[in-house]
Amino acid sequence: MTATDTNARFERIVTDGLCIGCGLCASLLGPEKVRINKDESGELRPRIQSTLDEADVDLVYATCPGTRCEAIPEAEISAAPYHDLVWGPYHSLTLGWAGEPEVRFEGSTGGVLTALARFLLKSGRVAFVLHVKASEDAPSFGAATISGTVDEVMAGAGSRYGPTAPLINLIAALDREQPFAVVAKPCDLNAIRNLAHQDARVDRLIRYMLTPVCGGFMPDEAMGRFLSDNGIDRNQVSSLRYRGRGCPGPTTIETTDGTRRDFHYLDFWGEDESSWSLPFRCKICPDGIGEGADIAAADTWPAASPDREASATDPGTNSIIARTRRGAELLEAATAAGFLEDGGPVDIEFMNKTQPHQVAKKRNMRARFDGLRRAGSLVPETIGLRLDALYRENSTTQNRDQEEGAFKRAKG
Numbered sequence: 001m002t003a004t005d006t007n008a009r010f011e012r013i014v015t016d017g018l019c020i021g022c023g024l025c026a027s028l029l030g031p032e033k034v035r036i037n038k039d040e041s042g043e044l045r046p047r048i049q050s051t052l053d054e055a056d057v058d059l060v061y062a063t064c065p066g067t068r069c070e071a072i073p074e075a076e077i078s079a080a081p082y083h084d085l086v087w088g089p090y091h092s093l094t095l096g097w098a099g100e101p102e103v104r105f106e107g108s109t110g111g112v113l114t115a116l117a118r119f120l121l122k123s124g125r126v127a128f129v130l131h132v133k134a135s136e137d138a139p140s141f142g143a144a145t146i147s148g149t150v151d152e153v154m155a156g157a158g159s160r161y162g163p164t165a166p167l168i169n170l171i172a173a174l175d176r177e178q179p180f181a182v183v184a185k186p187c188d189l190n191a192i193r194n195l196a197h198q199d200a201r202v203d204r205l206i207r208y209m210l211t212p213v214c215g216g217f218m219p220d221e222a223m224g225r226f227l228s229d230n231g232i233d234r235n236q237v238s239s240l241r242y243r244g245r246g247c248p249g250p251t252t253i254e255t256t257d258g259t260r261r262d263f264h265y266l267d268f269w270g271e272d273e274s275s276w277s278l279p280f281r282c283k284i285c286p287d288g289i290g291e292g293a294d295i296a297a298a299d300t301w302p303a304a305s306p307d308r309e310a311s312a313t314d315p316g317t318n319s320i321i322a323r324t325r326r327g328a329e330l331l332e333a334a335t336a337a338g339f340l341e342d343g344g345p346v347d348i349e350f351m352n353k354t355q356p357h358q359v360a361k362k363r364n365m366r367a368r369f370d371g372l373r374r375a376g377s378l379v380p381e382t383i384g385l386r387l388d389a390l391y392r393e394n395s396t397t398q399n400r401d402q403e404e405g406a407f408k409r410a411k412g
Contacts, residue, residue: 003051010057014045016378017280017410018066021045023144023168024191025060036165042220043279044141044163063198065191066281071291071384072193076324084348085386085393086362087321088291091328093351095300095343096320096335106157108243110318112297112340113183113210114157116330118150119339120181126207127178131156132166139240140223144169146180156183158244161218167191174201181208185217187285189292208330211290213298213321213355215273216282225277226268227253232261242268247316248299248306265306272305273357284372284406286365286382288358294327295320300354319346319354366391367399371406 001009013019021044026034032049033056039045061067071077071088080089087093097110103118104111120126128148133156135143142164147153166184170192173180182192189209196202218226227234232253239254243265250262269276282288290296297318301307306314322328334340352359366387369379391399 001054003053006052006054006057007048010046010048010052010060012378013060013064013066016372017284018064018378018380019045020065020185020187020279020281021163021165022065022188022191023165024063024065024170024188024195026165027168027171028059028063028195029056036168038163038220042163042224044165059198063191063194065187065194066380067378068194068381069187069190069286069292069383069385070193071190071287072293072323073196074384077384079325080323085389086359087289087348087351088384088386089323091322091325092320092331093346093348094320094322094331095317095346096331096340097315097317097343099335099338099341103154103157104316105246106154106244107316108157108159108212108249109247109297109299110316111157112318112320113212113295114153115339116208116210116295116334117147117153117181117183119334119337120208120330121148121150121153122339123333123337125179126181127176128173129153129181129183130166130170130173131183132160132164134160134240135162138162139237140220140234142166146173158249159212159242161242162223162240163217163220170195174199174205177201177205179205179207181210182206183210185214186211186287186290186292186296187214187281189290190287193292208295208326209293211293211296213290213296213358214285214288215304215357216276216278216285216288218277219279222277230261230263246311247314248311264308265311266308280409283409284365284368284380285361286369286380286385286387288361289355290321291323291385293321294324295322295330297321298351298355302353304355304357317343319351321351362387363390363394364398364402367394367402368406370399371403371408372410374403375407375410377410 098104098115132142135141140162142160248265251268
């Protein structure tokens with residue numbers, strides 16, 4: 001294979017719409033070979049700096065969450081006492097929120113992930129937490145950060161819905177040879193599960209992986225349209241908070257002249273899923289529910305949408321999926337230490353009602369992959385996600401329609 005061929009093989013992940021901009025490829029190959037930059041649309045994408053060899057590209061294909069999505073290890077799947085075809089293996093489904101009122105208020109929903117990260121640091125279970133916070137240079141973007149104190153973790157509280165490369169420093173974090181936790185999107189954790197097969201330090205040093213149940217993020221072009229439609233010059237934006245300080249809390253945009261604008265979650269995203277602006281990769285995500293995580297935390301709004309009036313006084317409650325033995329033990333310990341409040345168990349029907357778009361996406365994903373394959377596109381390999389079994393439960397018409405839609409999108 002020539003140098004041109006190897007570079008083209010790498011770039012196909014991007015051109016086929018499978019890149020999510022996580023930054024892992026740049027972390028693995030180093031800045032002399034690959035850097036993460038904004039492309040012409042404003043998205044974070046890898047840019048080749050020098051010729052890649054076959055081993056480089058093979059490593060990327062083995063670890064990239066665009067080409068491979070893996071759940072928790074088979075031993076953990078087998079150890080889970082409960083299994084659901086959509087929601088996967090789990091030890092418990094519960095409600096909960098941060099035990100500290102300030103953390104609950106600042107967090108995107110009930111502050112559960114922030115509370116867990118703070119407990120891990122305070123208890124000495126980890127030396128640091130790899131997570132994201134708002135970019136200082138481009139406030140609508142997220143920036144990978146390493147926090148070693150509970151106060152630093154709080155600086156990252158609240159969702160980041162803009163483009164982010166959370167894994168761009170992952171190899172540097174492993175090089176520290178200290179135990180740590182990762183809080184990142186489900187696709188980022190799929191990448192880390194992939195990397196565990198290539199780098200033994202992953203299982204030795206990454207003690208906990210935590211994630212939100214994820215509906216996707218807003219592309220930079222869509223953010224530009226939102227700002228423009230509301231008369232805001234993006235070059236003057238000095239601060240952007242997507243949610244938090246309530247549940248869901250306002251989308252707050254501040255500009256350099258001191259002006260502050262607050263928008264309701266429904267005015268930012270739209271009244272229902274049909275109005276969401278998402279990258280192509282998010283529309284074909286096989287694991288928005290965080291099957292690579294030890295713990296996944298979700299919103300609990302009926303029909304997946306906050307009530308406009310009720311949300312003004314909603315203190316925030318997460319549903320919490322403990323997927324692994326490690327995750328289940330962590331929940332118990334954090335609750336006993338007062339970092340979490342236990343709101344009691346929920347069932348699969350509750351998860352289905354509060355996250356219906358996740359149910360639909362999971363059930364439709366195999367058919368969508370068939371459409372991509374028919375269009376000649378790359379298709380992610382999935383491990384442990386049960387897509388074929390879900391496909392068989394659908395009607396022929398449903399599968400055909402989903403395949404055809406994906407085929408047309410892939411063809412452009």
